[in-house]
Amino acid sequence: MDLLFFKIAIVLYLGASLGYLIFLIISSGAQPWIGFWCAVGGFAAHSLSILHRAIFSGFVPLATPFDAVSFFSWITVGLFLMIRYRDPSPIFGSIVTPLAASLLLYASTLSYQIREPIVPILKTWWLPIHVVLAIAGNAIFALMATGGLMYIVQERLIKTKRIGRLHHLLPSLETLDTLNRHGLPFGFFLLTIGIISGALWAGSVWGFYWSWDPKETWSLITWLAYAVMVHQRVVLGWRGRRAAVLAILGFGLVMFTFVGVSALLGGHHAFDNRPRFMGPLGL
Amino acid sequence: MSLHVMVVGLNHMTAPVEIREQVTFARDNDGSITRSLLRLDGVEEVIVLSTCNRAEVIVMTVDLETAADRILGVVGEAHGLDEARRREFFYVKPDADAVRHVFRVTASLDSMVLGEPQILGQVKDSYRHSSLLNATGPVLNRLMHRAFFTAKRVRNETGVGKAAISVAYVAVELARKILGDLTDKRVLLVGAGEMAELAARHLMSQVSRPVTILNRTYDTACALAVQLCGAAIPMEELDVGLAEADVVITSTGSREPIIQPDRMRVAMRRRRNRPVFVIDIAMPRDVDPQVNDIDGVYLYNIDDLQSVAQENLGERRQEAIRAEKIVNEEVAKFMAWTKSLDAAPTIVALKDKLEEIRIRELARLNGKLSGLSPEERETVEAITRSIINKIAHDPITFLRRSGISPKRNVYLDVAQKIFRLNGGLPEEFSRHGIETEEE
Numbered sequence: 001m002d003l004l005f006f007k008i009a010i011v012l013y014l015g016a017s018l019g020y021l022i023f024l025i026i027s028s029g030a031q032p033w034i035g036f037w038c039a040v041g042g043f044a045a046h047s048l049s050i051l052h053r054a055i056f057s058g059f060v061p062l063a064t065p066f067d068a069v070s071f072f073s074w075i076t077v078g079l080f081l082m083i084r085y086r087d088p089s090p091i092f093g094s095i096v097t098p099l100a101a102s103l104l105l106y107a108s109t110l111s112y113q114i115r116e117p118i119v120p121i122l123k124t125w126w127l128p129i130h131v132v133l134a135i136a137g138n139a140i141f142a143l144m145a146t147g148g149l150m151y152i153v154q155e156r157l158i159k160t161k162r163i164g165r166l167h168h169l170l171p172s173l174e175t176l177d178t179l180n181r182h183g184l185p186f187g188f189f190l191l192t193i194g195i196i197s198g199a200l201w202a203g204s205v206w207g208f209y210w211s212w213d214p215k216e217t218w219s220l221i222t223w224l225a226y227a228v229m230v231h232q233r234v235v236l237g238w239r240g241r242r243a244a245v246l247a248i249l250g251f252g253l254v255m256f257t258f259v260g261v262s263a264l265l266g267g268h269h270a271f272d273n274r275p276r277f278m279g280p281l282g283l
Numbered sequence: 284m285s286l287h288v289m290v291v292g293l294n295h296m297t298a299p300v301e302i303r304e305q306v307t308f309a310r311d312n313d314g315s316i317t318r319s320l321l322r323l324d325g326v327e328e329v330i331v332l333s334t335c336n337r338a339e340v341i342v343m344t345v346d347l348e349t350a351a352d353r354i355l356g357v358v359g360e361a362h363g364l365d366e367a368r369r370r371e372f373f374y375v376k377p378d379a380d381a382v383r384h385v386f387r388v389t390a391s392l393d394s395m396v397l398g399e400p401q402i403l404g405q406v407k408d409s410y411r412h413s414s415l416l417n418a419t420g421p422v423l424n425r426l427m428h429r430a431f432f433t434a435k436r437v438r439n440e441t442g443v444g445k446a447a448i449s450v451a452y453v454a455v456e457l458a459r460k461i462l463g464d465l466t467d468k469r470v471l472l473v474g475a476g477e478m479a480e481l482a483a484r485h486l487m488s489q490v491s492r493p494v495t496i497l498n499r500t501y502d503t504a505c506a507l508a509v510q511l512c513g514a515a516i517p518m519e520e521l522d523v524g525l526a527e528a529d530v531v532i533t534s535t536g537s538r539e540p541i542i543q544p545d546r547m548r549v550a551m552r553r554r555r556n557r558p559v560f561v562i563d564i565a566m567p568r569d570v571d572p573q574v575n576d577i578d579g580v581y582l583y584n585i586d587d588l589q590s591v592a593q594e595n596l597g598e599r600r601q602e603a604i605r606a607e608k609i610v611n612e613e614v615a616k617f618m619a620w621t622k623s624l625d626a627a628p629t630i631v632a633l634k635d636k637l638e639e640i641r642i643r644e645l646a647r648l649n650g651k652l653s654g655l656s657p658e659e660r661e662t663v664e665a666i667t668r669s670i671i672n673k674i675a676h677d678p679i680t681f682l683r684r685s686g687i688s689p690k691r692n693v694y695l696d697v698a699q700k701i702f703r704l705n706g707g708l709p710e711e712f713s714r715h716g717i718e719t720e721e722e
Contacts, residue, residue, distance in 0.1 A: 158461060158581055163453075163591045165598065167460065168446065173558060174463025237555035240579050 003108075005049035006070070010108070012042030013077075013101035020094035024169070032090040039097050043077050046104075050074060060128040065110040068131060069259070073103035075139035083143070083179070091169045095146045106259070126201035133197060137190030138254050140183050141226075145251030147179040148244035155241050173240065180243045184233060188226045195219050218257040225250050286422055286621060287347045290381040291354045291373060292332070292339025295395045298372040306338040306362045314416040316361050321418050323353045328420040330413040330427070332388075334405045336395050341385055343422040351375045382426065383614045389430040390437040391444065392606055397599050398444035403434050426617065433613040440609060442602040446595030450588045451485035453595070454562055457588075458486065461560045461581050462529050465489040471528030472496045473521065473542075474535035475507040478564050482532050487511065490530075497524055499535065525550035531561045533569035540571040547574045562588070626682040629695050632704040633679065637671040 019035030050071065053061035061067045080096040154170040157163065170176075198216070199209040210216060229246045232238035238246075293306060308316055308331050320329045325346030332339045340358060344350040359369045376384050387393045391402045410427045413419050419427070438444055447453045455465075462468055470490055472479045475498040487494055494513035497520065498504035504515035516524060525531065525547070535541060542561070551559075556579050563570040563584040575582035583591075645652070645667065652663065678698065685694040698704070 154460070158457070159575060161583070161587050161591070163457070163594060165442075168442075170460075172460045172463045174461070178463070239556050240558060242578070 003049070005045045005052055006104070006108070009042045009046035009049055010101060010104045012038045012045055013097055013104060016042055016093065016097040017101050020090065020097055023090060024094055032093065035090065035093050035097065036084075039077065039093060039100075040081065042097075042100070043074070043081060046070070046074050046077065060131075062127055062131040066107050068135065069103055069107035069110060071131070072135045072138055072142075072258070073100045073107070075136055076100060076103075076142050079139055079143055091150065091171070092146065095149065096143070099142065099146070124201070124204075126197065126204065130194060130197040130201050133190050134194030137187050137194055138258055140187035140190065141247070141251045141254045144180055144183040144187065144247040147176045147183070148247035148251075151176040151180075151244035152241060152248075155244075177239055177243065180247055181233070181239070183247075184226070184230060184243075188230055191219075191223055191226060195223060215257065215261050218253070218261050222250070222253045222257050225253050286625065287344050287378055288381045288385075288422065288426060288621070289342050289344055289347065289350065289354075289378075290339055290376045290384050291342070291351055291358070292337060293372045293374065294337035294339070294393065297374055302364075302368070302372050303336065303338065305364070306333075306358070308333040308338060308361070311412075314412075314418075316357065317413060317416050317418045319357050319361075320354060323350065323357065325350050326354070328423040329418040330410055330423055332406060332409040334402065337388070337393075339388075341381070341423065341426070343420065347377050379614055379618050382617050383610060385426060386430050386433045386610045386613055387607075390434040390606060390610060392437070392603055392610065396448065397596070397603060398448075400444055403431070406430065422621070425620065429613060429617050433610060436609050436613070437606040441605045443599055443606050445602070446598045448592050448596045448599065450585065450592055451482065453588045453591045454482065454583070455486055455489055457581075457583065457591070458489075458530055458560050461558055465530075466491045468492065468529040469527055470494040470530045470532070471524045472507070472513075473524070473531060473533040473569065474498060474565065475503045476534045476536075479532050479534035480507060480511070482534070482562065482564055483511065486530060486532075495524055495528065497521060522546065522550060522553075525559075526553035529557070529559055531559060533561070533563045534565045535569050537565070537569060538567060540568055542570040542574060544571055544573045544577060547577055547580055551577060551579055626685065626691070626695060629698055629704060630679050630682055633682075633698065633702055634675060636702060636704060637675055641667050641671050 016035045016038035019038050020032055023032035023035055050061055050067075053067060053070075057063065062071060076096060077100045080092060084092065150170050151173060154167065154173055154176065157167045157170070158173070195216075198219075202211070203209040225246075229243070229250060232246065233243055293302065295303065298306075311317055311331050311333075317329050317331050320326060320331070320340060320342065325344050326342050327345065328343035330341040332341065338358075340354055342350065342354065355369045355373060355375075358373075359365070364372075384393070389403060389406045391398050391400065394402050406427075410419070414424070447456045458465055458468075465486075466489070468490055469492050470483060470486055472483055472494060475496055483494060494508075494511050496504045496508045496511070496513050496515045497518060498507070498515070499518050501515065501517050504517075507513070508515040521541070525542070531542075533542065558579045558581065561570055561574065561580060561582045563582065566585075568584060570582055570584075572582065574580055645663070652660065655663065682694065682698055685691050
């Protein structure tokens with residue numbers, strides 16, 4: 001019962017993925033309303049699930065890996081539903097909804113038990129500030145990578161003059177590059193203050209701001225990667241295909257930092273070892 | 284005596300252009316042809332449809348066999364076609380074929396250019412014209428509304444009208460896929476030939492900025508610039524033009540390519556890698572094919588555009604198969620509706636029943652009538668027949684007329700109940716004699 005809404009959300013996201021898949025395979029003219037409404041329903045159930053977790057834990061529901069991954073997926077779908085009104089091309093959904101579904105499936109393998117009593121360092125407003133900023137940044141990077149992937153495919157199709165159904169389904173290069181152009185500063189800004197807020201939080205709890213914990217190190221590497229991206233875009237005028245490739249590579253780093261580091265390298269963002277350093281998951 | 288939809292007409296597949304030019308229903312502007320069709324025996328509703336590729340009469344008739352000839356007569360007379368030519372070029376489609384034809388025409392599946400969007404508007408205009416003349420009734424009204432609905436379904440559920448199939452549209456569509464919204468984009472014409480002008484005109488309707496024209500002879504460029512409300516620049520300014528333009532159309536008579544990869548690379552640096560769509564319609568080519576390998580440059584020549592158009596046409600044909608399925612569904616629905624309209628089975632059942640009663644009553648009284656001579660006997664037969672015909676006449680006329688009124692189902696239902704046409708089993712009649720009970 002405690003994860004009922006969460007399970008509904010998984011089912012609906014899977015339904016949406018299937019709906020979009022069917023749309024891609026058979027239909028070409030009709031709007032993929034099944035996928036879209038499943039995604040909307042999934043997002044609603046997902047929102048209820050997060051609300052339920054908040055009531056259940058009595059605080060911002062971000063203190064477990066389960067909640068962090070779930071929240072990441074939630075923001076990504078939310079952003080997708082928002083930009084859908086700017087660019088109604090349905091193919092976006094066929095990438096975002098499977099991503100959301102697989103993130104939730106991954107989350108369901110993670111621990112969602114909130115340890116009692118909650119570690120004091122998690123009972124602070126630094127938690128939502130740090131985690132929400134970092135995860136919102138990740139969600140923007142996820143959409144940028146999605147757009148980047150579509151850009152590369154669309155660009156290839158136009159260059160090689162294969163103007164078929166896929167070409168018609170994909171948004172214009174301009175639209176996809178605009179996504180990259182607008183997403184980059186937002187994402188980079190959120191990542192930056194996400195890292196700074198983490199450092200300030202660490203400073204307020206432990207007295208030192210930076211301890212080269214693996215998550216911190218990889219966050220810094222990710223930050224540098226996106227800083228390079230901003231530089232190439234603003235100073236050298238990189239755009240289009242190169243910007244798309246960078247967005248995909250950058251998101252690879254983001255995902256590694258987000259889910260890979262805790263699992264593989266430990267550190268005080270991880271929950272399972274070194275209980276003394278029990279800290280929030282997130283970047 | 285049941286209702287039939289029928290189409291009599293010709294189109295680009297059955298008649299050559301001279302005939303199509305001749306049969307235009309041009310004189311129907313005042314409704315005279317529609318009215319004379321409506322006056323024909325057995326023709327109850329008329330729509331006259333005329334486009335550049337077809338001339339058709341859609342009617343609702345109660346007399347399928349002879350109405351076609353009479354309609355052909357009127358149409359032929361109006362356009363001066365003799366009997367033989369009428370037979371040669373016109374098709375006559377009855378019932379489901381006619382309905383399917385109307386649906387296919389409206390959904391642009393029967394068009395010369397498959398999926399072209401104008402036909403829907405033309406059909407709508409014709410329908411409006413006919414209904415203003417009071418020439419349409421319940422059947423054709425419903426037929427046309429179902430046709431519009433079918434066309435809408437085809438448009439929404441298939442890609443029949445989607446992909447561009449003319450070179451000019453393909454170019455505009457590609458430009459949109461590369462550059463997004465075109466209103467604030469810059470177009471550069473290299474070469475002021477007629478071809479360039481043709482190619483540019485369509486693109487220019489999408490672009491609000493003035494087009495820039497560049498030509499070896501500056502005066503020609505200026506002349507075209509005046510025509511297109513654009514600006515002319517001399518050939519030496521090509522590099523500046525390339526750095527600024529988002530769409531470049533080349534059509535010079537140069538023997539050597541005038542845009543080489545190096546030149547384009549420099550231009551791309553100057554334009555900070557903003558993408559550019561280059562359309563080369565010159566022969567021999569004005570743009571080195573290797574230019575296409577430069578990041579952000581999308582080069583299409585006229586053959587490329589043509590093959591895209593060809594491929595898109597194939598795609599439309601694929602989609603048309605799906606559209607035919609939708610049409611078939613809608614035809615089946617419409618035919619089911621016309622069947623429900625049909626008063627004929629009820630009328631037949633009523634006549635049969637009355638005749639049965641007459642024969643049974645005569646048989647019952649056979650003993651008392653045995654003294655009659657054959658002539659007298661014949662008179663009795665005639666009298667009884669005449670009585671039931673007189674009784675039946677008004678109800679039958681009423682049912683026939685009510686066949687197309689909105690309350691027809693109620694009327695048919697009541698008639699069947701009053702005369703016990705539905706549940707009235709033969710045994711029941713024999714038990715109760717002629718005193719059929721009312722429920």
